[in-house]
């Protein structure tokens with residue numbers, strides 16, 4: 177029969193220079209403690225990889241490993257220190273763990289898998305008996321691993337998006353790959369400088385091959401794109417334009433609801449989301465109550481909603497001239513409505529018409545931006561606000577970066 181140490185030696189699959197010296201089973205503490213010793217005669221310097229003599233051994237360290245049955249399993253070892261001619265005395269790395277981690281790589285891999293199935297850090301922490309901070313650190317290392325493995329492949333269509341961060345109107349900007357549907361990088365704020373910094377996360381040869389950048393009508397984004405991607409077209413796409421149109425319909429609704437409410441008419445109260453839905457996405461019940469709203473009374477909100485819906489046709493054109501002709505037709509209808517919020521947004525679209533018409537050429541899909549947006553929204557709501565930008569960035573890249581984070 178195998179001895180317990182040989183048994184664990186085989187289970188751990190460590191290099192032959194590491195031996196299991198002792199296995200201690202604590203029934204009371206529900207723990208298996210495995211002591212490891214380094215038996216090699218020399219070791220590589222962690223800085224340069226040069227084979228060096230062993231100087232001494234660093235103080236004892238512990239790493240949490242995958243559980244043995246229901247028993248928490250801990251590896252204990254003193255890592256050898258090398259005496260490198262060039263780098264002096266350095267502690268060698270453990271083959272089973274990342275530098276600075278209190279967990280083995282296999283345990284971290286398990287945490288990553290759990291997090292991929294359950295997007296709630298606290299739930300994973302509770303399940304494994306870890307602190308929120310410890311799980312956060314595992315996620316950071318996983319993201320760092322994935323980011324390091326990224327290659328500088330060609331990405332023809334990219335997008336920039338702002339996301340609110342914390343409640344006090346702070347923002348982060350994300351750089352998205354619209355071809356693959358993933359977030360490439362995240363920076364704090366949405367200034368020109370921050371956006372330029374974000375764009376330089378792409379290698380020079382990648383920047384040269386970008387054909388279009390889908391952005392909001394936010395000046396710093398355009399300035400940064402013009403300075404770093406002078407050959408790419410700026411596109412104000414469906415995703416960004418819809419946001420403004422929805423907001424202006426809501427402004428009309430709020431104003432009208434206030435006026436109606438003042439004379440005791442509560443028709444519009446609580447109807448905000450009804451006006452945001454597209455007709456084809458309404459259930460039968462939603463559709464019939466919406467029809468009552470729109471037909472029974474001649475609401476200004478109804479007119480604003482119709483104008484917003486009419487604009488959806490714009491995204492179907494495949495010829496720039498026809499799209500431009502349609503825009504003129506639509507803007508005249510907006511003028512006739514005399515609804516100030518709609519006219520204001522129409523004026524803004526008119527000022528950026530060239531870039532809106534660029535959509536016809538590139539036709540970047542709305543689904544990618546919407547998909548990433550709703551995923552980030554979920555991350556935000558499951559975390560109930562982030563204390564640090566770094567945690568927010570980590571989660572966006574962990575869940576939306578399509579990274580290879582395997583051990």
Ligand SMILES: [Zn+2]
Nearest residue numbers: 221224260263
């Ligand atoms: Zn060295």
